[in-house]
Amino acid sequence: MRDDRPVNLRDILRVAPGGRVDLGAIDPAGTPGLPKKAGKEPKVWTRRELESIGTDLASHQERLYAGAKAGHSRRRLLLVLQAMDCGGKDGTTKKVAGTMNPQGLHIVSFGKPSPEELAHDFLWRVRAALPIAGYVGVFNRSHYEDVLVARVHELVAPAVWRERYEKINQFERDLTRNGTTIVKVMLHISFEEQRARIEQRLDDPTKHWKYNPADVDERGYWTEYQEAYQDALTECSTDYAPWYVVPANRKWYRDWAVATLLREAFADLRLTYPEGDFDVAAERRRLAASTSPAKHRVTRR
Amino acid sequence: MRDDRPVNLRDILRVAPGGRVDLGAIDPAGTPGLPKKAGKEPKVWTRRELESIGTDLASHQERLYAGAKAGHSRRRLLLVLQAMDCGGKDGTTKKVAGTMNPQGLHIVSFGKPSPEELAHDFLWRVRAALPIAGYVGVFNRSHYEDVLVARVHELVAPAVWRERYEKINQFERDLTRNGTTIVKVMLHISFEEQRARIEQRLDDPTKHWKYNPADVDERGYWTEYQEAYQDALTECSTDYAPWYVVPANRKWYRDWAVATLLREAFADLRLTYPEGDFDVAAERRRLAASTSPAKHRVTRR
Numbered sequence: 001m002r003d004d005r006p007v008n009l010r011d012i013l014r015v016a017p018g019g020r021v022d023l024g025a026i027d028p029a030g031t032p033g034l035p036k037k038a039g040k041e042p043k044v045w046t047r048r049e050l051e052s053i054g055t056d057l058a059s060h061q062e063r064l065y066a067g068a069k070a071g072h073s074r075r076r077l078l079l080v081l082q083a084m085d086c087g088g089k090d091g092t093t094k095k096v097a098g099t100m101n102p103q104g105l106h107i108v109s110f111g112k113p114s115p116e117e118l119a120h121d122f123l124w125r126v127r128a129a130l131p132i133a134g135y136v137g138v139f140n141r142s143h144y145e146d147v148l149v150a151r152v153h154e155l156v157a158p159a160v161w162r163e164r165y166e167k168i169n170q171f172e173r174d175l176t177r178n179g180t181t182i183v184k185v186m187l188h189i190s191f192e193e194q195r196a197r198i199e200q201r202l203d204d205p206t207k208h209w210k211y212n213p214a215d216v217d218e219r220g221y222w223t224e225y226q227e228a229y230q231d232a233l234t235e236c237s238t239d240y241a242p243w244y245v246v247p248a249n250r251k252w253y254r255d256w257a258v259a260t261l262l263r264e265a266f267a268d269l270r271l272t273y274p275e276g277d278f279d280v281a282a283e284r285r286r287l288a289a290s291t292s293p294a295k296h297r298v299t300r301r
Numbered sequence: 302m303r304d305d306r307p308v309n310l311r312d313i314l315r316v317a318p319g320g321r322v323d324l325g326a327i328d329p330a331g332t333p334g335l336p337k338k339a340g341k342e343p344k345v346w347t348r349r350e351l352e353s354i355g356t357d358l359a360s361h362q363e364r365l366y367a368g369a370k371a372g373h374s375r376r377r378l379l380l381v382l383q384a385m386d387c388g389g390k391d392g393t394t395k396k397v398a399g400t401m402n403p404q405g406l407h408i409v410s411f412g413k414p415s416p417e418e419l420a421h422d423f424l425w426r427v428r429a430a431l432p433i434a435g436y437v438g439v440f441n442r443s444h445y446e447d448v449l450v451a452r453v454h455e456l457v458a459p460a461v462w463r464e465r466y467e468k469i470n471q472f473e474r475d476l477t478r479n480g481t482t483i484v485k486v487m488l489h490i491s492f493e494e495q496r497a498r499i500e501q502r503l504d505d506p507t508k509h510w511k512y513n514p515a516d517v518d519e520r521g522y523w524t525e526y527q528e529a530y531q532d533a534l535t536e537c538s539t540d541y542a543p544w545y546v547v548p549a550n551r552k553w554y555r556d557w558a559v560a561t562l563l564r565e566a567f568a569d570l571r572l573t574y575p576e577g578d579f580d581v582a583a584e585r586r587r588l589a590a591s592t593s594p595a596k597h598r599v600t601r602r
Contacts, residue, residue, distance in 0.1 A: 205576075211584070
């Protein structure tokens with residue numbers, strides 16, 4: 001997989017629409033698409049590269065923001081992150097979204113639905129959390145939980161979650177038609193890596209707050225979850241909103257890969273700064289004419 | 302002002318509650334509290350220092366987040382940024398909030414109120430924008446606009462905006478009593494610095510999106526705005542939510558100062574990681590017992 005042509009990582013990591021993904025055949029410790037120049041210390045190289053990709057992401061993001069703010073662009077970008085527990089959703093958000101201007105980010109974590117959320121259609125809370133024009137949204141978990149945990153724990157009947165694939169596809173098609181670029185990433189870790197990460201949380205008292213005893217119970221459903229992921233990725237990887245599987249045992253590869261996928265998606269948009277709708281020379285004259293204020297007076301009220 | 306004792310910048314920049322601030326007496330190009338060790342290249346020193354302060358902020362922020370997530374802490378922190386146009390609210394947000402984990406930030410920009418917002422009390426939209434427990438909120442403009450622009454442009458009668466000072470104080474007292482630490486910062490620039498910054502926006506086509514012809518009109522009200530600021534800072538600098546005036550002509554000082562104010566506010570909270578409410582040894586045994594999943598099967602539905 002290593003060569004020195006400019007890599008289009010999306011082609012390498014995409015779940016081919018219409019095809020069937022086999023997660024068991026994707027090595028969670030792999031580094032697909034990592035260029036040869038990453039050398040013998042790929043961790044060092046990717047960390048350095050992430051800084052430069054991050055600068056690009058921030059630059060694209062500013063143009064996206066400017067286009068909505070001063071132009072009439074409806075464009076926005078949405079990163080959807082899904083993973084098994086300890087798969088690195090939080091870490092990826094911190095490292096990758098952290099390279100951008102926080103003022104233009106809209107990050108939403110989806111937890112267990114509230115009674116009010118459950119009383120609505122499953123997409124209700126998701127619609128309410130969408131980024132507005134000009135923003136980069138990040139979903140930490142998403143509407144895909146409704147075909148993952150909902151299926152594995154039989155929270156709804158099979159007929160219900162099976163119908164959701166098509167509902168999700170329609171929803172995402174509408175979003176893309178209305179200016180949202182969707183980048184869906186499954187962070188793919190191994191059963192053993194999950195064990196090691198849970199153990200690290202138990203070993204370190206400053207990580208106990210992240211530990212949830214239920215995570216160990218959930219491990220008992222590993223195979224069922226992998227199956228549910230496989231079906232969701234297969235059914236919902238479309239031309240307009242494809243899924244990417246990012247091997248995520250190695251955090252340095254994971255961060256580099258997700259940042260690269262975002263940069264590629266941004267590049268396609270060819271975003272430019274909007275032109276001003278004012279006469280620069282006239283504004284310059286008006287500015288020059290704005291006189292010095294009277295010496296500051298203290299108001300006596 | 303330069304010495305090498307550990308500086309408590311809050312004492313230096315605070316508008317003394319009960320006193321009267323005179324903005325005309327505060328040099329917008331000053332660097333109060335900057336330590337002697339900043340040396341002859343304070344720009345270089347403060348930029349480097351900002352990285353280290355940023356690391357501390359991110360660490361405090363994680364404990365704040367953990368306390369709400371896994372403990373029962375109601376603590377949160379709210380940075381309120383106010384300034385004249387071009388005063389650096391966006392830049393400060395990017396540079397200072399940008400050092401923290403974006404997942405734990407809640408940044409809200411307040412623009413011209415919508416008809417719906419105007420139909421409510423002036424604090425309605427502000428209450429809806431407050432950070433929840435565990436989060437760091439940033440207000441880019443705030444409820445103070447309702448005693449600034451509303452006063453200068455006579456959007457409400459004097460009796461109305463005068464009453465708001467006390468309403469704001471009550472509101473902020475309630476917030477602080479319920480776990481919110483409020484850090485209110487006025488970024489203080491000069492009339493000439495504003496002119497230079499507006500000119501920069503006109504000079505650079507990639508900054509035209511930030512340019513608004515109305516900004517030049519607003520310059521005509523400079524003195525009225527300074528008076529309105531002076532009264533707001535005087536009336537609403539309280540023991541529980543004091544105002545800080547940060548000289549902001551020099552961006553490197555401004556960012557260093559705001560980051561330092563936040564670090565000092567965080568330090569007072571003495572935040573610690575919450576203790577786990579589980580038996581570590583028992584969890585370790587449960588984890589070790591979680592067996593390897595059956596080899597991955599492809600579901601045939």
